[in-house]
Amino acid sequence: MNAHDLVQEIIERKGKIENVFWIACGGSMIDLMPANELLKREATTFTSTVYTAREFCLMAPKSLGEKSLVIACSHSGNTQEVVDGCEMALAAGAEVVALTDCEGSKIDNGKWTTWVYPWGEGVSQVEVPQGIGALIAAELLDQQEGYEALADMYEGLKQMDALLPAAREKVNAELGDRFAELCQQHKFFYILGSGPNFSQTYAMAICSLMEMQWQHCCYIHSGEYFHGPFEATEPGVFYFVQLGSGECRPMEERALAFLNTHTDTVMVLDALEYGVGEVPASVRSYLEPIFFYNMSCELRAARGKVFDHSPEIRRYMGIEQY
Template structure:
C-alpha cells in the first residue's frame, strides 16, 4: 500500500474532500498529530481536525459526510472507541483509512481500507503511522491543492532512518544516566515542547512516563509556559526541555533562557544536536516529532533499567476491566 495511490483512488471515487478527521487514542493519536498540523497550516480548501476517538464519537462534527476522509489508527486494532469512530464515519458516508499493526483485528474488518503496518526494530519510518500519516497528509494536500514541499517530505521521512540510529546512541551516552538519576530524585517533573513536537511532549508524559514508568509528570507548551506555568519554576524543580530544530524553535529558546536562570535542575534535548539539520527545513517541524519519539523510548528504557521497571509491564491496561 502507498499513500500516493491510496489518496489518488479515494479522490477518483469521491472527488475532492472538504474535511479530514484524524481519530485515535493515546500513543496512536500522538502519531497522527503532526500530519494534522501540516494540514491545519497548509490546506486552504478543506478542514482538518483531530480527536481522541471517544470525543469524536460523542461530539460528532456536523460536517462529517461523503466529502470527509477519516484517518484512524489503532495499534492493537481492537480499541473500541476507534472502531466505533470508523463505524460512525462509514455510516455517514465518509471514506475511511484505518492503520493498525494487527492484521485480522476488529479494525481490519474489510469494511474500509486498512493499512497494516509492521512495527519494531529496523522498520523504516515511512512504514509506521507517523510516516504513513505525513505521507497521506502531504499527498492529499498535493493532489487537491498542490504542495511544493512534497518531495522534501518524502526525502525527510527517508532521512530519519539515517538520523535515528546515531541519535539513539548519543542520547543514551549523554543523557540516559542523568535522566534516570533525576527521576530517582524527583517524584514529579515538567516536560516542555512546542509546535508539532508538543505531540511528543504529551507522548513522553502520558505514554513513556505515566503509562510505562508510573512516573508523575506534566507537559507544558513552551509558549504557554510564560502565561502561567513559569510561576512554579524554582531551584529543585526538574524541567525537561525538548528543543525543536524548526521555525518553532524560537518558542523553545525563550523557555530555555528563562529556565537556565530560574531552576538548577534542567535537562535539554536539542534536536539540532541530534542530526535534524539534515532534514529539509521546509518539513523539519513535522519530522522533529519522529526524533523525539525515538528519544522518549530510549530515555524511558534508561529509567526502566535503574528502577527495575520494564516499560512493557502493565498493571491495568489489557489486564483489568475498565
C-alpha cells in the same frame, strides 16, 4: 499500500475531500498529530482536525459527511472507541482508512480500507503511523492543491531513518544515566515542547512516563509556559525541554533562558545536536516528532533499567476490565 495511490484512489472515488478527521487514542492519536498540523498550516481549500476517538463520537462534527476522509489508527486494532469512530464515519458516508499493526483485529473487518503496518526494530519510518500519516497528508495536499515540499517529505523521512541509529546511541550516552538519576530525585517533573513536537511532549508524559514507568509528570506548551506555568518554577523543580529545530524553536529558547536562571534542574534535548537540522526546513517541523519519539523510547528504557521497571510492564492496560 502506499500513500500516493491510496489518496489517488480516494479522490477518484469521492471527488475532492473537504475535511480530514484524524481519530485515535493516546499514542496512536499522537502519531497522527503532526500530519494534522501539516494540513492545518498548509491546506487552503480543505480542513483537518484531530480528535481522541471517543470525543469524536460524543461531539460528532456536523461537517462529517460524504466529502470527509477519516484516518483512524489503533495499534492493537481492538480499541473500541476507534472502531466506534470508524463505524460512525462510515454511516455518515465518509471515506475511512484505518491503520493498525494487527491484521485480522476488530478494526481490520473489511468495512473500510485497512492499512496494516509493521512495527519494531529495523522498520522504516515510512512504514509506521507517524510516517504514513505525514505522507497521506502530504499526498492529499499535493493531489488536491499542489504541495511544493512533497519530494522533501519523502526525502526527509529517509533522512530520519538514517539519523536515528546514531541519535539513539548519542542520547543514551549523553543523557540516559542522568535522566534516570533525575527521575530518582524527582517524583514529579515538567516536560516542555511546542508546535508539532508538542504531540511528543504529551507522548513523553502520558505514554513513556505515566504509562510505561508510572512516573508522574506534566506536559507544558513552551509558548504557554509564560502564561501561568512558569510561576511554579524554582530550584529543585526539574524541567525536561524538547528543543526543536524548526519554526517553533524560539518558544523553547525563550522558556529555556528563563529556566536556566530560575531552576537548578534542566535537561535539554536539542534536536540540532542530533542532525535533525539536515532535514529540509520545509518539512522538518512535521518530521521532528519522529526524532523526539525515538529519543523518549531510549530515555524511558534508561530509566527503566535504573528503576528495574521494564517499559513493557503494565498493571492495568489490557489486564483489567475498564
